[in-house]
Amino acid sequence: MHFLEFEKSIAELEGKISELRHMSDADGMNIAEEVARLESKVDKDLKATYSKLSPWQKTQVARHPDRPHCLDYIGALVANFMPLAGDRNYSEDHAIIGGIGRFRGRSVMVIGQEKGRDTKTRLKHNFGMARPEGYRKARRLMELADRFGIPVLTFVDTAGAYPGIGAEERGQAEAIARSIETSLNLRVPLISVIIGEGGSGGAIALATGNIVLMLEHSIYSVISPEGCASILWRDGDQAKAAAEALKLTAQDLDRLSIIDAVVQEPIGGAHRNAQATYQNVGDTIEQHLKNLLEVEGGQLRAKRRDKFIAMGRLSDS
Amino acid sequence: MNWLTNFVRPKIKRLVQPREAPDNLWHKCQSCSEMVFHRELEKSFRVCPHCDHHMRLPVRQRLEILFDNKKWTEIELPSVAADPLKFKDKKKYSDRLKEAKSKTGSKDAIVVSHGTMGGINVVIAAFEFSFLGGSMGTAVGEGIVAAAELAILQEAPLIVIPSSGGARMQEGILSLMQMARTTVAVDRVREKGLPYIVLLTDPTTGGVTASFAMLGDIQVAEPGAIIGFAGARVIEQTIRETLPEGFQRAEYLLEHGMVDMVVHRSKLHESLVQLLGLLLHRDPAAPVLSLDSVGRKRRRRKKEDADRLLASPPDPSIPDESLFESEGDDGSDKS
Ligand SMILES: [Zn+2]
Numbered sequence: 001m002h003f004l005e006f007e008k009s010i011a012e013l014e015g016k017i018s019e020l021r022h023m024s025d026a027d028g029m030n031i032a033e034e035v036a037r038l039e040s041k042v043d044k045d046l047k048a049t050y051s052k053l054s055p056w057q058k059t060q061v062a063r064h065p066d067r068p069h070c071l072d073y074i075g076a077l078v079a080n081f082m083p084l085a086g087d088r089n090y091s092e093d094h095a096i097i098g099g100i101g102r103f104r105g106r107s108v109m110v111i112g113q114e115k116g117r118d119t120k121t122r123l124k125h126n127f128g129m130a131r132p133e134g135y136r137k138a139r140r141l142m143e144l145a146d147r148f149g150i151p152v153l154t155f156v157d158t159a160g161a162y163p164g165i166g167a168e169e170r171g172q173a174e175a176i177a178r179s180i181e182t183s184l185n186l187r188v189p190l191i192s193v194i195i196g197e198g199g200s201g202g203a204i205a206l207a208t209g210n211i212v213l214m215l216e217h218s219i220y221s222v223i224s225p226e227g228c229a230s231i232l233w234r235d236g237d238q239a240k241a242a243a244e245a246l247k248l249t250a251q252d253l254d255r256l257s258i259i260d261a262v263v264q265e266p267i268g269g270a271h272r273n274a275q276a277t278y279q280n281v282g283d284t285i286e287q288h289l290k291n292l293l294e295v296e297g298g299q300l301r302a303k304r305r306d307k308f309i310a311m312g313r314l315s316d317s
Numbered sequence: 318m319n320w321l322t323n324f325v326r327p328k329i330k331r332l333v334q335p336r337e338a339p340d341n342l343w344h345k346c347q348s349c350s351e352m353v354f355h356r357e358l359e360k361s362f363r364v365c366p367h368c369d370h371h372m373r374l375p376v377r378q379r380l381e382i383l384f385d386n387k388k389w390t391e392i393e394l395p396s397v398a399a400d401p402l403k404f405k406d407k408k409k410y411s412d413r414l415k416e417a418k419s420k421t422g423s424k425d426a427i428v429v430s431h432g433t434m435g436g437i438n439v440v441i442a443a444f445e446f447s448f449l450g451g452s453m454g455t456a457v458g459e460g461i462v463a464a465a466e467l468a469i470l471q472e473a474p475l476i477v478i479p480s481s482g483g484a485r486m487q488e489g490i491l492s493l494m495q496m497a498r499t500t501v502a503v504d505r506v507r508e509k510g511l512p513y514i515v516l517l518t519d520p521t522t523g524g525v526t527a528s529f530a531m532l533g534d535i536q537v538a539e540p541g542a543i544i545g546f547a548g549a550r551v552i553e554q555t556i557r558e559t560l561p562e563g564f565q566r567a568e569y570l571l572e573h574g575m576v577d578m579v580v581h582r583s584k585l586h587e588s589l590v591q592l593l594g595l596l597l598h599r600d601p602a603a604p605v606l607s608l609d610s611v612g613r614k615r616r617r618r619k620k621e622d623a624d625r626l627l628a629s630p631p632d633p634s635i636p637d638e639s640l641f642e643s644e645g646d647d648g649s650d651k652s
Contacts, residue, residue, distance in 0.1 A: 006324060058502070080591055080595065082588070082591060082595065083577075083578065083580070084535065084577040084578070085571055085574070085575030085576065085577050085578060086536075086571065086575055086576060086577060087574040088531075088536075088575060089574055090573065090574055091573055091574045091575075092571060092573065092574045093574050100592070100595045100596070101595065102595070106598075107595045107596070107598050133574055137574070144534055144535075147507070147510060147534070148510070148512070148534075148597075148598075149594050149598070150595075150598075194495070285581055306412065
């Protein structure tokens with residue numbers, strides 16, 4: 001288990017627990033009791049810590065190396081998944097996963113950024129930072145889904161679109177713009193889930209859903225706290241202050257009506273109980289999908305567009 | 318549409334029964350040079366058991382793999398002008414046509430058929446490479462158009478399986494026009510909201526690639542298939558550079574964004590059925606033809622065959638695959 005800096009006391013407790021477990025043969029009863037006592041303390045501490053995470057702490061949880069990623073959700077929630085590859089133009093971008101499968105018995109198109117889990121897969125998926133090809137693939141698959149009346153689910157988890165010379169030359173900005181445009185034009189339900197980091201344009205390219213969900217400890221922002229700090233504070237070390245100022249937590253964005261709902265995470269974050277997380281996310285998607293499937297295609301499109309055109313407008317009432 | 322009646326009451330040309338393979342032939346794999354017993358090759362649908370090389374497949378063997386219970390109906394294609402330009406190179410085109418017809422038993426380089434896959438009604442237009450290199454002239458164009466119209470008529474998905482060197486030079490500009498014509502045809506299928514799936518097989522090059530073969534909703538390719546526009550030799554001669562490893566192979570195209578998936582021949586039926594089911598919102602159907610069981614039996618058979626044939630060593634003088642593999646003057650526009 002990888003512990004974050006604010007989890008020091010928890011790390012110590014769990015260290016003790018595992019030490020005790022190794023000695024359990026030596027002195028049976030007392031050790032079992034002690035383990036139980038420590039475990040309940042861990043639970044209490046986790047609950048206390050995670051109920052009042054600061055925005056900067058949430059940023060760290062959102063980036064936690066053990067946090068479930070796009071492919072984990074697909075593995076848990078989508079049966080018969082068939083990956084579909086390529087932008088039909090330049091490349092297959094492994095930073096964005098796309099494909100068709102069955103979510104609780106129904107055909108769905110799934111698209112999302114995958115960060116990778118170890119050195120090899122992180123490199124393969126380019127740390128979840130997509131190039132223009134990735135967004136063009138996303139667009140192609142959304143159009144395919146639209147043609148066949150297949151709902152689209154997106155899992156958003158990226159530090160941002162990849163900043164590179166080639167990406168610029170091949171039109172990173174245009175590719176993101178077209179992806180947003182296509183998302184907003186779909187006549188099928190589009191549900192977006194921000195599962196970790198929702199980094200800027202690279203995130204919104206896949207996140208203009210009829211319903212946008214955010215995991216409890218995920219973040220969504222126009223720029224990373226570090227980036228913001230170095231530009232506005234002229235000091236990258238002010239990331240913590242920037243994280244506060246940016247209002248990037250799920251709770252903030254729910255209050256600002258940028259997102260539609262927050263999906264609760266298990267105590268101690270999604271990485272502590274991935275199965276429970278998949279269950280929560282799956283149930284929430286299913287419930288919203290059911291409602292959206294009642295709505296006619298043109299209405300789905302119109303409502304989605306109305307929702308986003310109103311973002312930031314002062315309300316009259 | 319004067320031949321539409323053919324669709325309404327298609328002539329059943331052939332309800333195919335599994336064919337008998339010749340008993341004691343050996344075949345040398347072009348890829349790994351291992352000798353493979355002919356019958357074993359038939360059982361594995363011409364995939365080399367040693368190196369997994371996917372050899373070219375005669376069109377009806379292809380259809381056997383795909384359709385449920387190896388059953389399908391072929392439709393009679395409308396006739397076209399046989400030799401519109403009265404073309405002659407070293408040989409008369411009309412003679413080449415005659416030879417190809419008698420060699421393959423096909424009217425031209427395409428077979429249009431319909432049947433079910435996983436219980437779903439589908440139309441398949443498949444190329445016969447051994448008919449003048451699968452080159453596309455007016456008859457092949459006619460085949461694609463007919464397949465598209467049949468798909469629309471039956472509200473069925475269309476699967477096209479190219480295996481072609483490209484446009485048929487002996488029909489000159491008329492064969493070039495088939496690129497536009499087939500594009501309209503498959504677009505009509507898509508306009509009707511019917512799935513259009515392309516299964517790219519070895520080789521798919523030239524004008525065929527640059528038209529209907531790159532326009533599928535889903536692009537599937539067989540492992541190792543050569544897929545490209547210009548021939549490797551032409552490119553090499555033009556740029557005077559060595560081409561990268563695996564250039565124009567299916568896997569290369571996958572990495573370059575041109576195909577959705579590369580699917581092993583033994584998984585083709587299953588994968589296509591699953592895809593169609595997902596696109597058409599059908600419940601998953603049990604695959605009627607299980608190739609996996611064939612694969613499992615294969616190993617056992619292999620040993621039995623080997624034991625039985627120890628007495629009769631392979632005869633390298635028997636040419637078989639070479640008939641299909643190397644078409645020196647196939648008349649297609651790929652070089
Ligand atoms: Zn071989």
